[in-house]
Amino acid sequence: MKTIRIYFEGDDDKAILEGLDEAGLLPQGVELAKRDKGQNPGKDGLIRQLIPFVHPTTGVGGNAIVLVDLDDLNIDKLTVWFHNQLKSQLQAPVTCELADITHPRLRPFRVISGNEIGNIVLCPVGLPDDATLRAEYILDRFAIDEYLLRLVRHGGIYSAVTDFSSLPHATAMHKLTEVGKLFRDNGIDVSRSKTYMQILRAAAQIRPATATIAKRLVSKGAKTIPGVEFRELLSPLLDDIHNAVELLIPDSATS
Amino acid sequence: MLLLTSIEIENFRGIRQGKLEGLTDVNILIGRNNCGKTTVIEAIHRSIAGQDKVDRLRQNIVNYWTDVRRDGSPHDAAYQKCIPAKVTVRCTLTGYSKGSASEINRMLLYSMFSDNGDSLAKEQENSILIFRSQVMLFRPPDALTHNIEQLLWTNILADRSDKELVKSLNEIFSVRAESFSMIDSKLYILFEKQGIPLDSQGDGTRAAVRTLMMLALVKDSIFLLEEPECHQHPGSLERFAIAVCKLAKANQVQLILSTHSNECVRAFMKASNQVESNAAVFHLALTDGLQTARRLDTEAVETLTDTGIDIRFLDMYS
Numbered sequence: 369m370k371t372i373r374i375y376f377e378g379d380d381d382k383a384i385l386e387g388l389d390e391a392g393l394l395p396q397g398v399e400l401a402k403r404d405k406g407q408n409p410g411k412d413g414l415i416r417q418l419i420p421f422v423h424p425t426t427g428v429g430g431n432a433i434v435l436v437d438l439d440d441l442n443i444d445k446l447t448v449w450f451h452n453q454l455k456s457q458l459q460a461p462v463t464c465e466l467a468d469i470t471h472p473r474l475r476p477f478r479v480i481s482g483n484e485i486g487n488i489v490l491c492p493v494g495l496p497d498d499a500t501l502r503a504e505y506i507l508d509r510f511a512i513d514e515y516l517l518r519l520v521r522h523g524g525i526y527s528a529v530t531d532f533s534s535l536p537h538a539t540a541m542h543k544l545t546e547v548g549k550l551f552r553d554n555g556i557d558v559s560r561s562k563t564y565m566q567i568l569r570a571a572a573q574i575r576p577a578t579a580t581i582a583k584r585l586v587s588k589g590a591k592t593i594p595g596v597e598f599r600e601l602l603s604p605l606l607d608d609i610h611n612a613v614e615l616l617i618p619d620s621a622t623s
Numbered sequence: 624m625l626l627l628t629s630i631e632i633e634n635f636r637g638i639r640q641g642k643l644e645g646l647t648d649v650n651i652l653i654g655r656n657n658c659g660k661t662t663v664i665e666a667i668h669r670s671i672a673g674q675d676k677v678d679r680l681r682q683n684i685v686n687y688w689t690d691v692r693r694d695g696s697p698h699d700a701a702y703q704k705c706i707p708a709k710v711t712v713r714c715t716l717t718g719y720s721k722g723s724a725s726e727i728n729r730m731l732l733y734s735m736f737s738d739n740g741d742s743l744a745k746e747q748e749n750s751i752l753i754f755r756s757q758v759m760l761f762r763p764p765d766a767l768t769h770n771i772e773q774l775l776w777t778n779i780l781a782d783r784s785d786k787e788l789v790k791s792l793n794e795i796f797s798v799r800a801e802s803f804s805m806i807d808s809k810l811y812i813l814f815e816k817q818g819i820p821l822d823s824q825g826d827g828t829r830a831a832v833r834t835l836m837m838l839a840l841v842k843d844s845i846f847l848l849e850e851p852e853c854h855q856h857p858g859s860l861e862r863f864a865i866a867v868c869k870l871a872k873a874n875q876v877q878l879i880l881s882t883h884s885n886e887c888v889r890a891f892m893k894a895s896n897q898v899e900s901n902a903a904v905f906h907l908a909l910t911d912g913l914q915t916a917r918r919l920d921t922e923a924v925e926t927l928t929d930t931g932i933d934i935r936f937l938d939m940y941s
Contacts, residue, residue: 402931430940
């Protein structure tokens with residue numbers, strides 16, 4: 369089985385994916401790409417680093433899962449944006465087409481030149497359909513940090529991370545909503561889960577970066593609570609990664 | 624300048640069928656053991672040298688390779704030692720006018736090894752003959768072969784290539800050699816207060832001097848170089864790569880080298896960039912006699928490496 373690479377945007381994505389990998393929750397045969405955010409920042413940088421891996425003739429012609437934050441887009445708009453980005457980076461005769469496979473979230477692309485093919489599965493990241501998070505935190509831009517919010521909202525996981533020991537869980541959750549509301553009332557935009565994680569870091573007086581905390585949350589979560597419950601918190605991200613592997617290698621058996 | 628831009632191989636040694644396209648100034652062949660790197664180099668060496676059958680170091684190219692491969696006879700060069708075999712090597716040469724990237728001609732060297740291992744060429748044009756007569760090969764065992772200077776030193780002195788050789792030696796190994804001198808068939812490196820035989824130096828120095836000595840004599844042709852990292856400290860390797868690329872560029876020589884070393888890939892990519900030559904890495908893989916070559920340019924290699932891919936293991940991904 370050919371190794372599949374997961375490309376992602378930022379440090380928080382990396383931390384969560386590494387945590388999942390260490391917990392043995394990623395499918396076999398996948399590896400995480402190293403992201404050089406200094407030279408290749410943001411989504412554009414992600415695409416630049418992806419192209420040599422999937423390009424069928426001047427690159428590896430490999431299989432990639434690409435995690436991209438939804439931000440303020442829906443899945444269809446993100447797909448169009450992604451497709452356009454790929455097309456702008458590819459020159460004839462190399463083409464890029466969206467494969468005719470129906471999946472609620474995943475979007476498979478093929479980069480083609482003659483008989484040579486590179487494969488990509490676009491995996492939109494964020495939880496716009498999580499009514500609880502949307503209602504409680506008034507989110508309108510979506511990214512991987514929603515999963516972190518879910519993890520810190522779980523009392524068992526929160527308490528297992530010693531960085532939060534100075535701030536009881538109930539108080540922390542109260543502070544999150546309270547400070548968020550205070551910001552909004554004063555005209556400060558708080559519409560992203562990442563901002564809430566920063567508020568939590570400030571409230572709990574945590575020195576390590578959010579990415580470090582993210583990895584600890586995943587790691588502790590995997591060890592602290594039942595597997596089914598943990599997977600539920602990370603749904604649909606985990607399922608999407610497993611399903612993406614199956615789309616890339618149809619006869620692969622992922623667990 | 625003539626450039627070998629592609630090579631197609633059929634039924635030669637372990638390769639039933641294979642093709643490398645997009646060869647450029649500096650070409651680095653990588654891949655697992657038995658993927659056919661040396662076979663590609665041998666095919667280029669034997670087919671480009673063509674009817675001349677000799678290079679300036681080895682009396683007979685076919686015999687040389689028969690000896691290297693421990694073949695019983697030249698027949699053994701055929702795929703799966705199939706006799707009679709239709710062994711074919713097609714080389715595409717592209718000519719470029721000086722200072723211009725425009726292609727001025729394109730021609731095929733069509734070589735077929737006949738029963739006695741000779742290669743036959745259709746093209747007889749003068750520039751191609753020069754190109755073919757100049758091709759040179761350096762393999763790791765040559766580093767310790769003192770007959771290189773015994774055979775070539777007169778030619779080195781003829782155009783005073785020895786001066787550039789001293790300069791390169793000093794740059795690569797941070798020494799202060801003043802000149803070389805051949806005394807009683809031994810090459811000496813002369814320092815301010817002493818003369819030291821080349822063969823008393825470390826293997827890295829011997830390899831570098833002999834490689835550059837051979838390269839200095841190649842003009843408007845191809846220099847084939849196997850595992851240039853052998854005997855070299857990574858720091859020296861970087862400077863050695865610069866010296867090789869600089870000399871190759873000055874002599875309008877195309878470099879085709881094979882390696883198992885990432886440090887070597889990086890050193891030659893960096894060096895080619897420094898001397899403003901184009902470079903490409905070819906990752907070779909061989910399955911049931913079918914050789915595939917994946918070509919990566921400098922930028923792709925850098926990006927893939929930055930994202931954590933060891934390009935020597937590219938076959939894990941594609």
